[in-house]
Amino acid sequence: MKFIDPHIHMTSRTTNDYESMSKAGIVAIIEPAFWLGQPRTEVGSFKDYFSSIVGWEAFRASQFGIKHYCTIGLNSKEANNESLAEEVMELLPLFALKNNVVAIGEIGYDDQTAAEDKYFRAQIELAKELDLPILVHTPHRDKKRGTLRSMDVLEEHDIDPSTVIIDHNNEETVESVLERGYWTAFTIYPNTKMGSERMVAVVKKYGSNKIFINSSADWGVSDPLSVPKTAHLMLDKGISNEIVQIVCYQNALEAYAQSGNMKESDWSDGVHFDQSILYGGNSVLRGQPPKKSDDSKIIEN
Amino acid sequence: MFKNKFVSLSELIKEYCLNEIQNKNTKRWLDQKLRSIKSAQDFFISFALINKKIPRDHLQLSLAQIKTVHLTHAEFNIENWTLDQLCRLSLLMYYPLLTVQNITKLISVADNLEQITIFKSIPYLKNADQYAHIVVNGLRTNIVDVFDAIALKNSYPAKHFSQDQWNQMVLKAIFMERPIYQIKDIDERKNEKLAHILFNYALERWAASRRVTPELWRMIRGYLTEAQFFEMKKQMVEPIKSHQKAMLKLIQESNLNVAQQWLNMQSIQLENISWDQIGSDFLNKNQVLKNLSKT
Numbered sequence: 001m002k003f004i005d006p007h008i009h010m011t012s013r014t015t016n017d018y019e020s021m022s023k024a025g026i027v028a029i030i031e032p033a034f035w036l037g038q039p040r041t042e043v044g045s046f047k048d049y050f051s052s053i054v055g056w057e058a059f060r061a062s063q064f065g066i067k068h069y070c071t072i073g074l075n076s077k078e079a080n081n082e083s084l085a086e087e088v089m090e091l092l093p094l095f096a097l098k099n100n101v102v103a104i105g106e107i108g109y110d111d112q113t114a115a116e117d118k119y120f121r122a123q124i125e126l127a128k129e130l131d132l133p134i135l136v137h138t139p140h141r142d143k144k145r146g147t148l149r150s151m152d153v154l155e156e157h158d159i160d161p162s163t164v165i166i167d168h169n170n171e172e173t174v175e176s177v178l179e180r181g182y183w184t185a186f187t188i189y190p191n192t193k194m195g196s197e198r199m200v201a202v203v204k205k206y207g208s209n210k211i212f213i214n215s216s217a218d219w220g221v222s223d224p225l226s227v228p229k230t231a232h233l234m235l236d237k238g239i240s241n242e243i244v245q246i247v248c249y250q251n252a253l254e255a256y257a258q259s260g261n262m263k264e265s266d267w268s269d270g271v272h273f274d275q276s277i278l279y280g281g282n283s284v285l286r287g288q289p290p291k292k293s294d295d296s297k298i299i300e301n
Numbered sequence: 302m303f304k305n306k307f308v309s310l311s312e313l314i315k316e317y318c319l320n321e322i323q324n325k326n327t328k329r330w331l332d333q334k335l336r337s338i339k340s341a342q343d344f345f346i347s348f349a350l351i352n353k354k355i356p357r358d359h360l361q362l363s364l365a366q367i368k369t370v371h372l373t374h375a376e377f378n379i380e381n382w383t384l385d386q387l388c389r390l391s392l393l394m395y396y397p398l399l400t401v402q403n404i405t406k407l408i409s410v411a412d413n414l415e416q417i418t419i420f421k422s423i424p425y426l427k428n429a430d431q432y433a434h435i436v437v438n439g440l441r442t443n444i445v446d447v448f449d450a451i452a453l454k455n456s457y458p459a460k461h462f463s464q465d466q467w468n469q470m471v472l473k474a475i476f477m478e479r480p481i482y483q484i485k486d487i488d489e490r491k492n493e494k495l496a497h498i499l500f501n502y503a504l505e506r507w508a509a510s511r512r513v514t515p516e517l518w519r520m521i522r523g524y525l526t527e528a529q530f531f532e533m534k535k536q537m538v539e540p541i542k543s544h545q546k547a548m549l550k551l552i553q554e555s556n557l558n559v560a561q562q563w564l565n566m567q568s569i570q571l572e573n574i575s576w577d578q579i580g581s582d583f584l585n586k587n588q589v590l591k592n593l594s595k596t
Contacts, residue, residue, distance in 0.1 A: 047409065054412040059444045091410070097349035098412040260353065 006252035007214035071105035105135025459486035482580030496524035515547035
């Protein structure tokens with residue numbers, strides 16, 4: 001079975017992760033622009049970060065046969081540094097038009113401050129102008145109110161819900177997000193957010209329409225194999241192959257294909273930059289022979 | 302088209318781009334941008350927008366059209382360019398405020414496809430000689446396709462690099478096993494210093510029981526010393542395998558007496574194979590291995 005992990009921060013992950021992700025069947029990933037675990041203090045740090053997710057990281061992923069995309073945006077936490085935020089806003093259009101960018105994101109609310117609101121709205125307008133989907137990060141704290149407010153604001157700006165992915169949903173938010181026609185994404189996290197078991201129950205209850213899952217693996221305790229592991233758990237619990245494929249691959253593809261920059265043919269015949277595989281000397285592989293993928297099952301849940 | 306008058310490369314490329322763009326709005330957009338870019342920000346955005354507006358297709362050119370370009374602009378191989386790349390080259394050519402500073406910024410916000418196009422374009426820009434350190438910096442990339450865009454089939458390094466810059470590029474190309482027979486003027490810019498560095502590199506690889514690309518020996522031609530010959534001889538174990546063909550060729554083409562005497566004592570059939578052939582054979586063999594590792 002093939003998988004897409006539509007939310008994962010690979011700049012924080014190792015080549016071991018890439019290897020096991022590829023082995024587990026992940027063929028494409030999306031790396032949303034986010035913060036680095038601590039706030040940046042210079043606009044140049046943003047520039048180099050954006051540059052790495054539109055360039056170097058895509059190359060690194062390709063060496064493991066994985067197609068890499070990203071989203072570009074000013075995250076809600078760092079939107080609170082207003083003078084820096086202004087400078088970042090000027091950078092965004094330059095990066096948002098790149099060939100592997102599939103949305104403006106992840107944007108939205110953290111503490112739901114006035115500054116967060118201001119840059120959320122400005123970036124919604126940017127997405128409109130550039131005709132890109134939007135990836136909305138919903139807050140960890142006061143989640144339900146933050147989620148509803150995000151959708152209200154999007155609608156104030158006349159955004160079509162079918163071009164928006166509302167992320168990090170849980171049992172409390174899923175119904176209203178689905179009802180209002182948004183793509184409804186769930187993050188499977190070992191400790192916070194959703195667990196795999198809970199996700200199985202959500203899919204059993206709400207089906208596969210507009211729902212998809214991701215790992216949001218980053219620099220914290222998280223699991224880059226969340227998507228394939230949850231998929232296998234769904235299968236074990238009697239959810240059909242077809243539904244699992246929709247929730248773990250097809251819906252993410254459909255949502256982000258609206259950018260015009262993501263299509264199945266990007267990976268179905270192999271990933272473009274993989275010509276580098278044999279040139280071990282200066283590549284990420286550092287002289288290792290390329291590993292052949294095999295079909296042996298992934299590590300258990 | 303363009304009969305009986307000299308057409309500059311920039312005019313020619315502009316004409317070809319506009320002819321190839323099917324969508325009328327897109328054609329109008331590009332035409333307008335080539336006439337008047339208002340600011341640096343306008344230029345950066347227009348350059349980025351090519352990704353959305355222009356397909357990444359090869360041009361639908363007749364042989365006659367390709368010949369026309371070669372006749373007037375022998376240095377420009379239009380068949381190696383896709384439409385999006387040509388449109389970006391046009392934007393660079395027609396942007397009146399192009400400076401070292403602007404190109405540096407453009408590269409710093411570029412994705413991989415854009416970087417490849419910028420480095421392919423630089424040799425054809427006005428004041429190309431000012432951009433040498435930008436191109437040298439570009440070679441510090443770890444992204445193979447960007448490295449290739451500078452090192453391979455690109456006239457810039459041979460024309461504008463100092464000897465040290467040139468040598469660093471060739472050494473890195475050999476280290477990354479890039480096909481150096483595709484580097485422009487690869488034989489013309491050979492030098493003793495490079496030969497020495499590369500021979501030491503080979504010794505280091507042998508000490509670690511690793512192979513070196515057979516193309517390396519091309520760069521030693523004319524500089525092989527007796528001491529080096531004796532080192533090479535140690536590696537030549539019969540039966541001579543295909544990867545040693547290049548070493549034999551170097552020994553054969555050297556004018557060292559010891560080397561010629563040694564050759565006469567061997568029962569080896571010397572093949573008449575060109576360095577370019579050695580390079581392309583090696584590249585093809587790697588390609589086959591790559592496809593095998595995929596399946």
